[in-house]
Structures are given as C-alpha cells and as structure tokens.
Amino acid sequence: MMRSAILAMAGFLLAGPSFAAGLSAEQVIERMIVTESEDGSTEVELVPAETVTPGDELVYSLNFRNDGVESAENVVLTVPVPPEVNYVENSASTDDAVVAFSADGGKSFSPRGDLEVVVDGEKRAALAGEITHVRWTFRDKINPGSSGTLEFHAVLK
C-alpha cells in the first residue's frame, strides 16, 4: 500500500505525460541502403522501413528510457523475429544486456552457442535462420534518466 502510494506520487511529479511508470520503449525498424562509391568506400544509409525488398538488411532497434524516479530492475526485453526475416549472425547488441535466443517460438531461451533444434528426432545446433526470438536481460538496473538502444539485424527473405 505504501509502495504504490509512493509510486503514484512519483508519477504525479513527472513532467512528461506519456509513460506513468517511468520506463518506456519504442521499436524502430530501418532498412540499410548500401552504396559503393567510386573511390572504393562503402556508404550505409538507414531509412525508415516502409517498403522493403527481399534481400534488404533491416536494423531492428529498441530504444528505451527511464523517465521515472525509480530504478527499473530485472529488465527483460523480448523481440520476436518474424518468419519473413532471417536473423543476421552476431548482430545483436551485447553492451547493456545479456542476449539469449529462442528457436522454439519463445518457449525456451539459450545463449547463441547453446541454441539447439530437434530435427527428425535428432538435436543439432540452430541456424541463424531458425531463431524465432531475441531476448535481452539487463545486467544492471536502469536508473532514472537513463536511456539506450538495443538492436539486431535481419534480412528480408
């Protein structure tokens, strides 16, 4: 009872009206336009993904921020990898959180190196294209005023 009253007070004191509990997140998906210029260098431009061509590489970003007065603990972010895209190996952020993967529709998660699938009764290592979910578990609390971005890349089939 006391705790929720404090939380309610904290919410009332917030300047921003959007997110009452303080922690907020926004998903942004962009596609990469890769251009090779004449001098041999490569330019990568990111544009919002509105229409995407098969073969295009996409950047799935999750921007988070804590606008509240309390720290957010045990933060777990889960992003499904749609069936129309293939996860790009080694593209998931690893700085702020520990990343794990699922290849069984989100029922179980493992580090990439331990991820397995069962095919015709036999277990084998999961391919990048078989990943169904990416999950980040933050190592530390997200303190008030903190923000950041987690991302991974995927290619449209």
Next chain:
Amino acid sequence: MPTNFRMRIAALLACAVALAGNAMAQRTDAGTTVSNTFTLNYEVSGTAQPQIDNTASPTVFTVDRLVDLTITTLDATQNVAPNSTGNTIRYRLTNLGNDNQAYDLSVSTAGSTYTPGSVTITYFIDEDSSGTLNGSESLQTYTSGNPTIDIAPDAEVVVIVSSSVPAGTADGESATLTLVADTLFPVTSVDVTCTPSTCTAGDPVVGDSDGNDLVNAAESVLADGAGVTDSANAGDYSASGVLNVLAPTLAASKTVVVFDTDPGSDAACSALTSAAVGDQYSVPGACVQYVISVANTGNGTASNLSISDRLPGEVRFLKAELDTSSSTGFDDYSGTAGTGPVLTAPSAAEDCDGSSNCLVSLSDAILSPSENGQIRIWALVR
C-alpha cells in the same frame, strides 16, 4: 525520441552480408505486410510492473515487388544446312522475383550474316526442369507484342525459337538469335496492394522511386542483371544462340581413258582396270572407261544427291560401278527408303543410241565433306 532519423556512416564493411543476390528460393511474396512487436518486462523495488509492449499497434512494413529474371541458352551453337526449316534453339527464362509476372518476348537477329526466315516463338513452363516438353507440361504459342501467360516466382520457362535457312545460303554463314524478355505486370499478382490502376496486366513493370510514395503498397524494384544486349535494373534480360551454316561445295568432272585399242571382246574390256601398256587409241573397237567424279570440298554434307549420265551413240555400254578416291565415297541417304547409294544402269551390254538408252544414274546418295565419289563406266567405241 524522433521516429525518423537518418545516419550516414562512411565505412568499409568488413563482414560479408548476404544481400540481394542470395540464390535461395522462397522469397517473401510481394505485398506481404510484415508485423513486428516487442515485450518489455521489469520490476520496481522487487514488484513486477505491467508489461510494456506494442501488441496493439505493431511496427509494420510492406514487402516490395522484386523484379529479377535471367535467361540462359540451353542449346549450344548448332550446325544447320541451307534450305532447312525448323531449326530450334531453346532458352531457359527464370522468374527470380517475388510476384507472378508476364513477359514480352522478342528475337533479334543482329550480328547474323544471313537472315533467318520464319522465326517463331513457342514456350512452356518446365515444371520438371528437364528442358523438354513432357508429362503435363503444355506448349504455348507466342504472338509478338502480346504478354506470355503468368509465370510464378522461381518458375522456369523454356522458350523455343524456330527458324529456317534460306536456300543458297553459303557455307560458313551464321545467324545469332538473341532472345529478349521484358517483365510485364501479370493477370493475377500475389500482391494484394496491386490494383488495376497501379498494376495493369500486360504493362511493363517500371521501377518505383525510392521516395516511398506508395504508402502501405508494394513498390516495384528492378534488380535484374545485364544480359548480352540489355542493361541491368531495367526489368529485362537477353541471351543468344548461334546457328552455323555448313554447306557442301561440289565439283564434278567427267573424264575418259582408253584402256585398250583392241581388247578383243566385251568380257576382255570389262575385265580391264587400267590402260594397257603402250599407246592406246580411240578407234572403233577400243575399250574406254568414263569416270564421273564428284568431290565435296565444303563443310556440309550434300544430301539426296542424284547424278544421271546418258552415254553417246558412238559407244557400246558394258558395265558401270561405284568407286571412290577417298574413304567412303557416296553413302546412303537416310531420307529415302532402302540402302543407298543406288547405281542404276542397263542390265546387260547394249549399243547406245544416244537418246533412249544407256542411261547410268545414281540415287539415294549423300556425299560427306572431304569425300569423293566416282561412277566408272566401261564401254567399247563402235
């Protein structure tokens, strides 16, 4: 936090990323809406908080129409004969995009030294990838300027171009037949956002600009490579086949040699195979041998060859035989029943009248390149 932002990063990409060009099939259908979500769970002071997610309003994007195709020539350069018809070249056209497409087909003969005649196009969807029409596959006729039937993503079409070689085309001439396919909108698209106003069946597919003008509708992206006569990213492709003309070059001659001034009898003359020693003269009673010699100095076989010779009234026909100065000489013509070559001559010795008898003829024969064929005729001068 702004929802739209652009980042320009000039960098050398060290890792190889599988971008467009991945040969895997099962591309996502044009017009598909891809839905993306996330869930965020956390606690405050040990108490679980309500999940944050975007399930009520997922982030979505639409899959573009990828236009890509390739043509490979299935029949290597072939040899053809002058005056031949129905010479076919097969090409394989593959739809490498993610929508049903129709195609405009055309054949260019640029680069040819003779003009192929009667050029016609037929095609079929090669379901078993065999290159030949079989099973339930059905052959379609193609009318120039019209679209083909709809071709599904990853389907292979075998296009057959048939042509004739004009009579009299010389040995060494050649024709290059280049098949060009241009991508058209299909009758039935897999893309639900493709309405008749934006995708008219039979219209050429044009690349849409990168300005994302179409909201929630698939754009068309032309990603084809460059074929032999077309440019990349133009929605078309081309490949060539070659027909080389091999024609025979025949030189015929007729010579006569006196074997013996006085052989003594029909049988004695017929038994001679060369001139007797000493000077021999052509006088009444002399034994002579006519040799009709045909040489093929060209690169093509002379087919359905026939020769006919009527001996003059001054001689008496004795016998005729086929011979050669090369390895095979005249050979059988498969287009005529029976085993050739067939030498037809009087069945017995006869005095020639120069008009109605003593006819020696060759039929059901061919003469291959580098071959020489001969008809030797023994006769007595009367």
